Structures are given as C-alpha cells and as structure tokens.
Amino acid sequence: MTHDDTSHADAAERLQALLSGSLSPSDMRQVLALVARDDGARRLLGEMLAFERTVRAAYGYDRTEEKMKDSLASLLASLGAGEIPPERDRAGAARRPAFRMRRVLGALAASVVVAASLYAAISSHLQNRSMRTPLNPVLDSAAMPKVTEAERAGYSRIWSEVAQAARGPKPWILLSNGGGEFGYLPSPSAGAAEERLLLVRCLVTPGDDGRVQTINLLVPARRNLRLSLPEIAHLGRRLACDIAMYADSATVGLTVGKGSADAVGVRGRVGFGDRSVEIGEFLLGGKPMRIVVQAVPLGAVG
Amino acid sequence: MPRPTEQEIAAWYPRLFRTALRLTGSAEDAADLTQQAFCNAFGRWNQFDGAALATTWLHRILLNCVRDWARRRAFRSTSQVQEWDLVPVTDAAPDGRARVERQEELAAVRNAVEGLPADVRSALVVTVIDGYSYSEAAELLQVPVGTIASRVHRARTLLRAAMGDATEEVEP
Numbered sequence: 001m002t003h004d005d006t007s008h009a010d011a012a013e014r015l016q017a018l019l020s021g022s023l024s025p026s027d028m029r030q031v032l033a034l035v036a037r038d039d040g041a042r043r044l045l046g047e048m049l050a051f052e053r054t055v056r057a058a059y060g061y062d063r064t065e066e067k068m069k070d071s072l073a074s075l076l077a078s079l080g081a082g083e084i085p086p087e088r089d090r091a092g093a094a095r096r097p098a099f100r101m102r103r104v105l106g107a108l109a110a111s112v113v114v115a116a117s118l119y120a121a122i123s124s125h126l127q128n129r130s131m132r133t134p135l136n137p138v139l140d141s142a143a144m145p146k147v148t149e150a151e152r153a154g155y156s157r158i159w160s161e162v163a164q165a166a167r168g169p170k171p172w173i174l175l176s177n178g179g180g181e182f183g184y185l186p187s188p189s190a191g192a193a194e195e196r197l198l199l200v201r202c203l204v205t206p207g208d209d210g211r212v213q214t215i216n217l218l219v220p221a222r223r224n225l226r227l228s229l230p231e232i233a234h235l236g237r238r239l240a241c242d243i244a245m246y247a248d249s250a251t252v253g254l255t256v257g258k259g260s261a262d263a264v265g266v267r268g269r270v271g272f273g274d275r276s277v278e279i280g281e282f283l284l285g286g287k288p289m290r291i292v293v294q295a296v297p298l299g300a301v302g
Numbered sequence: 303m304p305r306p307t308e309q310e311i312a313a314w315y316p317r318l319f320r321t322a323l324r325l326t327g328s329a330e331d332a333a334d335l336t337q338q339a340f341c342n343a344f345g346r347w348n349q350f351d352g353a354a355l356a357t358t359w360l361h362r363i364l365l366n367c368v369r370d371w372a373r374r375r376a377f378r379s380t381s382q383v384q385e386w387d388l389v390p391v392t393d394a395a396p397d398g399r400a401r402v403e404r405q406e407e408l409a410a411v412r413n414a415v416e417g418l419p420a421d422v423r424s425a426l427v428v429t430v431i432d433g434y435s436y437s438e439a440a441e442l443l444q445v446p447v448g449t450i451a452s453r454v455h456r457a458r459t460l461l462r463a464a465m466g467d468a469t470e471e472v473e474p
Contacts, residue, residue, distance in 0.1 A: 022434075
C-alpha cells in the first residue's frame with residue numbers, strides 16, 4: 001500500500017466505526033467533528049454511504065429497516081417488562097412474540113445526545129453590559145454577502161451527510177474559519193415539526209485580526225428550540241452564541257467573555273429569509289464589533 | 303461482565319439483524335433469530351468473559367441459531383449455512399415503481415459482488431453489508447485490522463470497475 005492508500009484506509013476505518021455505531025460518544029463526536037470540518041473526510045463518508053446503500057439495495061436489505069427497528073423495539077420492550085425467558089431453544093417460539101410493542105427508539109436516540117449545550121432559556125445567560133442594540137435594526141446590511149445557490153447546495157449536502165452518519169438524532173453543525181463543530185439536538189417534542197434546514201450566518205467585523213469573520217451554523221428550524229454554543233469563534237476571547245427559534249424567525253445573541261463582570265454582547269431578531277440584520281455592535285479592545293446575522297432556509301430536512 | 307445496557311443492545315442489534323437477514327433472506331426470520339440470539343445470550347451472559355468483543359460473541363450465538371433454524375427447516379439440505387453467505391431478500395414487497403434500469407443496475411452489483419475473490423467478498427460482507435467496524439470484522443475473520451482495511455478498499459475498487467461506476471474514487 002502507498003502512503004495515500006494507508007491514509008485512505010485509516011480514514012475509512014474511522015468512518016466505518018462511526019457508521020457501525022461502535023464508537024463511544026466522545027469518539028463519535030471527534031469523528032463527526034472531523035467530518036464537519038474536513039471536506040475530504042466528508043466526501044469519503046458520502047461515498048461510503050452511497051456504496052453501502054447500493055450494495056444493500058442490490059440484495060433487497062434496504063427494504064427491511066422498519067422490520068429491524070420494530071423487532072429491536074419489541075426486544076427492548078420485553079426486556080423492560082422482564083418478559084425474556086432465560087433461554088429459548090426454538091426459533092418458532094420467538095416468532096411474533098407477545099411482547100408489548102413500545103416505541104423506545106425515540107428515547108434511545110435522545111439518550112445518545114452529546115455535545116450540544118442546551119438550556120431552557122437563553123436570556124439569563126446574556127449579559128447586556130456595554131451592549132448597543134439598535135432600536136431599528138438595519139436590514140439588508142451590505143456587509144453580508146448573499147448566499148449563492150451553490151453554497152446552499154453545499155451546506156445542504158454537508159448537513160445531510162452528517163445527519164445520515166448520525167442515524168437518528170438531528171445534528172447541528174458549526175462551520176467557521178475552516179473549522180467545524182458538531183452536536184446533536186434532542187428529539188423534537190410533539191408538534192415541533194422540522195420542515196426546513198436553516199443556515200444561521202453571523203458576520204463579525206472586524207475580527208481580532210482586523211478581518212471579517214463569518215460563522216455558519218446549520219440547524220433544523222424547530223419552533224421553541226433553544227441552542228447555546230459556548231464558543232463559535234475566538235475574538236481574543238471566546239464568542240458564545242445563543243439562539244431561540246420561533247415559527248418564522250430566530251433571536252440570535254452573541255456574547256464575548258464570561259460571567260457578569262466582563263461579558264458583553266448583543267442580541268436581535270432575524271426573520272427567516274435572505275435578508276440580513278445588523279443586530280448591534282460592542283466595543284472589544286477599544287474596537288467596535290459590528291454584528292450582522294442572517295437565517296436562510298436551505299430546503300427540506302431530509 | 304455486566305449485562306448490556308439498552309443503549310448497547312440498540313447499537314449492536316442492527317449488525318446482528320443484517321447478518322441474520324443475509325443468511326436467511328427473510329426479514330421475518332431475521333427478526334426472530336436475532337431476538338432469539340439476544341435471549342440466548344442474556345441467559346448465559348455470565349459465560350461471556352470479555353476476551354472477545356461482545357458483538358463477535360453475539361455473532362457466534364446468532365450463527366448457531368441460524369444453523370439450528372436451517373436444520374429444522376431442512377433449508378439447504380445439501381449444504382451447510384456458511385458464515386458469509388448472501389441470500390437476497392425474498393419476502394419484502396418488491397417496489398413496483400422501480401424502473402427496469404434500476405433492477406438491472408442492482409443485478410449488476412450482485413454479479414460484481416459474487417465475482418469478488420472469497421477473502422475480499424467476506425470483508426465486504428461483514429463491514430459494508432452487516433455493518434461491523436473493521437476491528438469487529440478483524441476478530442470475526444481472524445485477520446489483522448489492516449488486512450480488513452485493504453480488502454475492503456480492494457472490494458470497492460473492484461466493484462467500481464466491474465459496475466463501470468463513473469464515480470471517482472475519493473481521497474480524504
């Protein structure tokens with residue numbers, strides 16, 4: 001094997017461990033963070049998933065997923081009810097067992113939630129000292145470049161591939177400055193339909209090095225979702241982001257610093273669509289930081 | 303070893319189910335046999351010493367269940383169930399909307415898989431179809447992890463060539 005073959009095989013081994021579900025939550029988070037930030041790993045994962053789908057479909061195994069989930073649910077329900085006998089000696093005895101059928105997969109999916117820092121309310125974490133939020137938000141800030149069709153397709157593909165690898169819980173994905181971060185959302189509550197994937201884009205200008213920073217967050221639009229991310233960028237100090245989602249808009253808060261003594265931040269509401277909103281600015285190291293946000297629907301959540 | 307948690311069972315179950323599925327070709331039978339294998343394993347969990355991975359230990363138990371099932375049904379009376387057999391699903395409703403071209407494509411994939419060298423094919427079966435990790439596959443096939451990696455890589459390359467897939471190989 002050449003060096004390239006070896007590195008390809010190493011990446012494939014890690015991704016296969018991810019697909020097999022044999023990783024610990026912390027290892028899984030690491031691999032998915034790699035997938036979120038590394039284009040090569042993402043393309044390889046996409047190829048592996050497509051290859052897996054094709055080969056399984058060739059033998060008709062793709063049509064049995066529901067049956068598999070039902071039989072797993074049946075087994076788990078019988079375990080919960082203490083109905084499993086010590087040992088069975090006849091396959092026929094297991095056919096259509098009288099186990100109570102309970103849908104526990106949703107609870108299981110929720111139980112593997114890792115990484116996402118979710119809080120019941122965001123407002124208590126936002127410190128408003130030194131905040132300047134404009135009374136009339138500036139719409140269509142010229143600083144925010146329009147999201148192109150190619151970018152929309154690219155972001156949708158990234159989210160879709162990571163979501164397929166996660167196989168159950170819906171992920172959020174943070175992409176900024178060549179880096180990536182990833183976490184899961186809890187299962188949606190009843191009535192909280194996820195119809196759209198959302199690109200929440202924050203533009204911070206100037207950044208700590210004088211350059212504009214763009215932070216992209218991919219997250220399913222879900223009413224009443226509260227998402228708190230402790231570090232979406234570093235402006236000399238950590239920049240935290242809190243999002244509260246509504247039917248057709250979201251409140252986005254950005255905070256620099258920790259605790260009531262030194263935290264500064266801004267917060268504002270942005271409607272879903274192509275329009276960007278300048279939600280405010282704050283001084284950091286004597287320099288004004290302008291914050292522009294946008295929440296662009298990318299299409300249906302797969 | 304402590305009995306597995308629900309999360310562990312839920313993580314392991316799909317791999318075992320798919321193994322049963324490809325050996326029986328029936329989702330109903332695969333569900334029954336996978337449940338039976340888990341029940342048998344729970345009944346003798348104190349015999350599991352952790353020397354092997356739990357999934358590969360369960361795989362052995364499942365294989366015994368499948369062989370018993372095949373004997374009772376006089377299934378394949380002239381030949382034993384082989385660990386890496388691949389039986390197409392027969393009892394799932396065929397997709398009436400599927401196009402002829404798609405069926406031809408899938409037939410080409412099956413032909414390509416059947417044409418792989420035995421060691422390459424078994425590595426493909428245990429990882430891509432059953433869904434085991436390379437470490438688990440190495441334990442099941444009793445070869446080093448690196449050998450699994452190279453065989454799966456070779457399987458992909460050969461299948462891509464055999465199917466005339468225009469998709470370029472991805473380099474990470």
